[in-house]
Every structure is written in C-alpha cells, then in structure tokens.
Amino acid sequence: MGLFVQELSLVDFRSFGHREMALGPLTTVLVGPNATGKTNTVEALQMLTAGSSFRRPTPRQLVREGAPAACIGARLAGDGRVVDVRCDVTPTRRQFSRNGKKCQASDVAGTLMSVLFSPDDLSLVKRGASHRRDEVDDFGRQANRGYANVLVAYQRAVEQRNRLLKDEHPDLDLLDAWDSSVALGGATLLAARLRLFSRLAQKTTRVYEEISAGEPLVCAYLCTLGPAVKGLSKDELRDLFAERLAAAREEDLRREQTTVGPHRDDVTFLIDGRDARAFGSQGQQRSVALALKMAQVELCAEIVGERPLLLLDDVMSELDLSRREAVTRFVQRGIQTVITTTNLGYFSPDLLEAAEVVRFGE
Ligand SMILES: Nc1ncnc2c1ncn2[C@@H]1O[C@H](COP(=O)(O)OP(=O)(O)OP(=O)(O)O)[C@@H](O)[C@H]1O
Numbered sequence: 001m002g003l004f005v006q007e008l009s010l011v012d013f014r015s016f017g018h019r020e021m022a023l024g025p026l027t028t029v030l031v032g033p034n035a036t037g038k039t040n041t042v043e044a045l046q047m048l049t050a051g052s053s054f055r056r057p058t059p060r061q062l063v064r065e066g067a068p069a070a071c072i073g074a075r076l077a078g079d080g081r082v083v084d085v086r087c088d089v090t091p092t093r094r095q096f097s098r099n100g101k102k103c104q105a106s107d108v109a110g111t112l113m114s115v116l117f118s119p120d121d122l123s124l125v126k127r128g129a130s131h132r133r134d135e136v137d138d139f140g141r142q143a144n145r146g147y148a149n150v151l152v153a154y155q156r157a158v159e160q161r162n163r164l165l166k167d168e169h170p171d172l173d174l175l176d177a178w179d180s181s182v183a184l185g186g187a188t189l190l191a192a193r194l195r196l197f198s199r200l201a202q203k204t205t206r207v208y209e210e211i212s213a214g215e216p217l218v219c220a221y222l223c224t225l226g227p228a229v230k231g232l233s234k235d236e237l238r239d240l241f242a243e244r245l246a247a248a249r250e251e252d253l254r255r256e257q258t259t260v261g262p263h264r265d266d267v268t269f270l271i272d273g274r275d276a277r278a279f280g281s282q283g284q285q286r287s288v289a290l291a292l293k294m295a296q297v298e299l300c301a302e303i304v305g306e307r308p309l310l311l312l313d314d315v316m317s318e319l320d321l322s323r324r325e326a327v328t329r330f331v332q333r334g335i336q337t338v339i340t341t342t343n344l345g346y347f348s349p350d351l352l353e354a355a356e357v358v359r360f361g362e
Contacts, residue, residue: 002306003078003112004336012067014040024356030340032360038340048074049114051105060091110142113308117293125285129266154185187238203295218270224260310337316346
C-alpha cells in the first residue's frame with residue numbers, strides 16, 4: 001500500500017500549543033467546531049508531504065502567537081519503511097529535515113504525495129487562469145523533482161526578461177540572450193506540462209462522466225503559443241517560442257512584460273462542447289473540480305506507484321448528497337484520507353465505523 005502518515009506532532013504551530021495524534025491507515029475524520037485547528041492540522045500534513053501549504057503563508061504566520069518557533073513532524077510508515085519528516089519554523093524561515101538530515105522543501109515533496117481539496121478549489125473552474133496553471137504545476141512539482149527545477153528556472157528567466165523590459169533603454173543584445181533562455185526554459189516546462197496535463201485530462205474526463213452520469217467533458221490546454229504545440233518536440237517548441245517572443249517584442253517592450261509563454265497559458269473545460277466557466281451550472285463546475293482532484297489521486301498511483309494522502313478540508317458540507325456519495329465511494333478504495341468536518345452527520349455509518357475519529361475543541 002506504500003507509505004502512510006502514522007503520527008503527527010504539532011508544537012507551537014498556528015493555534016496549537018502541543019498536540020500529537022495518530023492517524024488511521026485509511027480514513028481519519030477530524031471533527032470539531034469552527035476555529036479549533038482542523039484546517040491548521042491539514043496544512044501541517046500538506047507541508048510535511050507536499051513541502052508547501054495551500055495558504056502560501058509567511059513563516060511568521062505559522063508560529064503560534066507569542067511563541068519563538070514552531071515544529072511539526074510526521075512519521076510515515078509502510079512497506080517495512082519508516083520515514084520521519086520534520087519542519088522547524090522560526091518567524092523568518094522554515095527548515096525541513098528527513099530522518100534527522102536537513103533538506104530542502106523539494107526533497108520532502110513527493111516522499112508521500114498528497115492531494116488537497118478545500119472549499120476554495122470548488123471554484124477552480126471560475127477563477128483566474130493562474131489557479132488552473134498552479135493546479136497542474138503543484139501536482140507536477142510533487143510528482144517529479146525535475147518538474148520543480150524546470151518551473152523555477154523558467155520563472156526566473158521570465159522575471160529577468162521582465163526586469164530588462166522595464167529599463168528605460170533596454171539593451172537589445174541582452175534581450176536577445178534572455179529571449180533564448182526564456183524560449184529554452186519555456187519549451188522544457190511546456191513539454192513536461194503538456195505530458196502531465198494530457199494524462200490528467202484523460203482521467204478527469206472519465207471521473208467526471210462517472211460523477212455526472214455520462215455527461216461528456218473535454219479538458220483542453222490553451223497555449224499562448226497557439227494550438228499547434230500539441231505533439232511538437234522540445235526543440236520544435238523552443239523554436240516556436242523564440243519566434244513568438246520575437247514577434248511579440250514590440251508589444252512586450254510597450255507593456256514592459258513577457259506576454260506569451262507557459263506563464264500565461266490556461267486550461268479550459270468543455271461540457272457538451274460548451275465552456276464550463278461561462279456556461280456550466282455551479283454543480284457542474286464543482287463536479288469538474290472534484291473530478292480533477294480525484295484524477296490527481298489516480299495519477300499519483302500510476303506515476304509513483306503509491307497512493308497519495310488525500311486531504312479533504314471541509315468539502316463535504318459544500319457538496320450535495322450525490323457528490324458526497326461519489327467522494328465516499330472514492331475514499332473507500334483504500335486511500336489514506338484525512339477529512340475535516342464540523343458535523344459527523346455528513347458521513348455514512350460505514351465510513352465512520354472504519355474511520356479513526358479525532359476530536360477538536362474539547
Ligand atoms: N500563528 C497563529 N497563532 C495563533 N493562532 C493562530 C495562528 N494562525 C492561525 N491561528 C488561529 O487558528 C484558528 C483557525 O484554525 P483552523 O483554520 O484550523 O480552524 P478550523 O477548525 O478549520 O475551523 P473551520 O471549521 O471554521 O474551518 C483561528 O482561530 C486562528 O486565529
């Protein structure tokens with residue numbers, strides 16, 4: 001079954017003084033009133049598995065008010081292995097370690113992959129393009145260390161090019177050099193992202209059809225380099241990107257930013273041929289978000305050969321009965337899942353019987 005989180009320890013993290021908890025290998029339900037630390041716990045689990053938090057906090061925000069530092073740690077166990085992951089946080093920095101050895105967040109990411117689904121994600125379809133790009137990239141970062149490096153290298157190249165575009169009299173030779181770097185980094189990122197997206201899209205379509213009793217969904221990647229990118233090799237992508245950068249140079253100089261490239265791409269969802277963002281009902285949009293998350297869980301198992309940790313933060317109360325049932329069926333396929341809720345009434349007796357229930361605010 002692969003690794004799972006066996007124990008979690010939180011010291012001066014967010015609202016916690018000191019809390020330790022054991023998690024079940026399958027479902028753990030964290031139940032308690034509002035503001036009792038359930039989401040904080042999910043955040044700690046995400047940090048210790050994905051190496052980052054969905055709230056994108058500063059280190060200071062993670063340390064309990066009035067405390068000098070925080071420490072979170074988890075014991076991951078399974079298949080005869082034990083891995084201790086820990087993160088020490090001061091108001092100015094985070095330091096990860098694995099089995100007692102200091103390491104980077106990117107070394108921690110993917111030791112045990114995690115997929116988080118929170119109420120914010122329910123509007124993934126409706127929100128701006130950056131949220132959908134981040135969704136694919138955050139997954140890629142955990143799935144493959146190389147993906148994280150490629151993403152950072154490209155982002156840096158774009159930043160440098162943008163800085164130069166803001167100069168009063170930009171050095172055009174230097175701009176040529178940055179164009180080459182951006183084209184190369186962008187082509188590498190785009191090739192990796194398109195590969196990942198295509199697998200994710202196929203699964204999302206299938207899961208969506210299951211949830212929605214057969215409604216056809218198409219997930220498409222909208223590339224600012226044009227629709228011709230599909231099937232191109234990395235070298236061809238680089239050449240195409242270089243051409244587009246040259247063509248966009250006047251415009252980029254005027255707008256003082258790089259207007260084409262994977263940092264501007266988007267993803268679209270078509271239900272029965274119509275854009276879910278503009279035409280989908282709220283229920284359809286939520287089902288797409290749910291399908292996208294479930295697809296990530298399935299894809300983790302394929303890519304790394306292990307099931308991920310699924311974190312469901314208060315989503316049950318936001319879903320209607322049929323979607324709750326779809327989540328429950330999915331969770332019961334043997335995935336370690338941590339679900340937060342204020343109300344155990346959202347769960348079937350079957351699920352609760354097999355689950356570890358951890359109470360908050362008592
Ligand atoms: N650095 C910090 N120091 C002290 N308290 C903090 C810190 N960061 C967050 N908190 C507190 O943690 C509490 C929120 O906890 P959390 O978001 O985990 O609640 P929750 O149990 O998920 O609630 P809900 O059911 O409403 O989602 C808030 O009261 C917030 O003020």
